[in-house]
Amino acid sequence: MTNQDIRCRFAPSPTGYLHVGSARTALFNWLFARSVGGTFVLRIEDTDGDRNRPELIEVIFDELRWLGIDWDEGPFYQSDARDRHRQVVTDLLVAGRAYLEDSDKNLVESTELLDAHAVRYRVPKDQTVTFNDAVRGEVSFETNDLEDFVVWRSNGTPTFLLANAVDDADMGITHAIRGEDLLSTTPKVQLLMHEIGATPPTYGHLPLLVNEQRKKLSKRRDDVSIADYRTRGYLPEAMVNYLALLGWGPDDDIEIRPIAEIVAKFDLSRVNKAAAFFDLKKLDHFSATYIQNLATDAFVAQAMPYLQADDRWPAEAVDSALVSEFAPEVQKRVAKLSEVPDWYDWIFLDTVEIEEKALAKGLQKAKSADQVLDGVIAAFADCPWDEDVLNQTVRDVGDALGVKSAGPVRVAVTGKMGGIPLYGPLVRLGREKTIDRLRAAREYI
């Protein structure tokens, strides 16, 4: 088999939104396929009729595309192979390799029986199922530890075990890369594959992604929806880069790098075996770095929707030229796009509300803040409205009083203790609004 013959797949079941664990599995399959020049197949495992939510299928595709994970074949739907699955179960029953649950009949005398009875596979005794896992090495199970498992539900649908085995065989999948939570289902699936005369693919079980409690990430408990990260304005490149480093690391210690390099470096056999904690702090660092490296225009284009959607001001109030002017300063300060508006708010707002701690620390407790504001108000009344002049003017007022003067001014004008450099935006804000804010703040002291 050459690398071009390698076929792997991502096979999600549409029972929920795409979450980071699934996305990581999809990514590793994709990285593996791309790194060896093989084929990446997308298959939707929609056999569980009750828990299926068809409306989520498109959403899953959309999230994959957003992440830049493209597929070469598919999407295929497991439900389309229903007849094939039914035939396999029937063959198993006829051959005596499986039996109907809650029924005396050993054979399928009428196919209707398959709509009312579950079917269990007759697990052979005294066998050892051994396979060479691409990431964990040799793993083996005794069939005597396996119960006769259900391959067909009484509602007339195949279970994951059967559908997965049949589909992987029929689609010529050579490598099944999936989460470690599926490791113990492997012997069952392999047994079924042998029953239908197929050669099982090479399995590669990825270490689980876990939370602080070291438990498998769960949709209920943990914050794991890819869609949520997207909404919050994480860049997909950062997300993918970070995800690629969970359970794997390049040998040259370079972490933040283009996906093409990751593809070139990726090696399935070097994937780790131990569970990995999904660390939001590190993701933020990756995202911040990617945002910082964005060209100004690209950053502005991506940030505009977040600015326009902010309900503190009308969308029309967001002037892209103005956004652009201070973009480089904002880029250095955000980890995700949803944080952007808070760095610009004081520029778009007519009046600002002074934050509680800024009021206390920056104004009321600041030394001579009242005199600073009085001095600046007076000086700003007729000085040239220029960045350098404003800067120097505030300094002079402070020097005359022997205190640091920029703090109170910043709090008065922006309502916050910290922010992007003050004087450039002040020029754009204008003399009138600036002085109004200084006067308003003066009242609080």
Place this chain on the structure above:
RNA sequence: GCCCCGUUCGUCUAGCGGCCUAGGACGCCACCCUCUCAAGGUGGUAGCACGGGUUCAAAUCCCGUACGGGGUACCA
């Protein structure tokens, strides 16, 4: 309970018998820069779970113990 898997700084990882008095990154701390907050720069903090082997030599190989996790559904 039973089966399976795992264990390098707090976290993600490099390491695949000598290059390791264990490297990088995030975080944290300090300093520099600075109108603030950041960014950036510099430095620091902290780890091979434990016990036995094998070997001239072990983070790396083997066995055991402890701890953690996954599975044990007519979910996947």
